[in-house]
Amino acid sequence: MIDKIKVMLVEDDIEWQRGIADYLGDHPRIDFVCCVASRKECRAALQRVAIDVVLMDIMLGEQSGNGLDAALDIAGEHPAVQVIILSSIDNDDELFYEAFLGGAYDFVYKNDFEQLPRVIVESVENETSKYGSRLRKLVFDRKKDLLTAGDVELLRHIAQGRTQQEISLLNNVSLAAVKKQVGRLLEKFDWSGSSKELADKCLKWGLIEKK
Incomplete structure (x- = not known):
């Protein structure tokens, strides 16, 4: 002690x-x-x-x-x-x-x-x-449930510093589609900051892993 x-x-x-x-x-x-x-x-x-x-x-x-x-x-x-x-x-x-x-x-x-x-x-x-541990798990699970597999992949790209244009080219989708998905993510988390700030926070929370 x-x-x-x-x-x-x-x-x-x-x-x-x-x-x-x-x-x-x-x-x-x-x-x-x-x-x-x-x-x-x-x-x-x-x-x-x-x-x-x-x-x-x-x-x-x-x-x-x-x-x-x-x-x-x-x-x-x-x-x-x-x-x-x-x-x-x-x-x-x-x-x-x-x-x-x-x-x-x-x-x-x-x-x-x-x-x-x-x-x-x-x-x-x-x-x-x-x-504390029970609340931590409850909140973690609640936030994890907000994410689709596509959301997780998008957040990984953002956490790695890729721009929306780079993500659209990498995934062979339109820039408008990427912007729309980012907007949905920010709305899901009721997030007022940048998508990079959200991705970094999700990384620290353990919701995504940086590959």
Whole structure:
């Protein structure tokens, strides 16, 4: 069992930085190591400092949900590090479900921050949360069911950096047909970003494999 749990906070709101640091600072099991304000700073800090648990704000800067992208980075690059998502957004089920698909251990609303010490300790003592794995599988299966074999192949091409024109030539179909299929994919996932961003996310989620 870890004597002192090394914790890093990823939070760009100064008041929350101070509040959480003060709240956790005197806990006998927790060593509050550092606080960073962005996804980039988080990745850099994890290269330098030994961390057991990352408390990840779901909204960094002005972009809702980009803390989930940072959590997904950690799951792929530092699988031994547990990520606990922090959120003040309490009415978005998709963000909640995506947190677990991306490998989060747990999800704590900021108005329940008093739960943090308990959840932090549990994340180290029990590698899998009581419902995290089941939610992860449920969301994975739900997203996997959205994809046809043709969708998977299209996403692989996009993840490899091929343009829609290149895909149309490779598959001997019209450019209009490729554009239409891409549009359907974005609609299926209710995706507002680019098709490349969606393909990269599906790759990290394990929905497709890069050949």
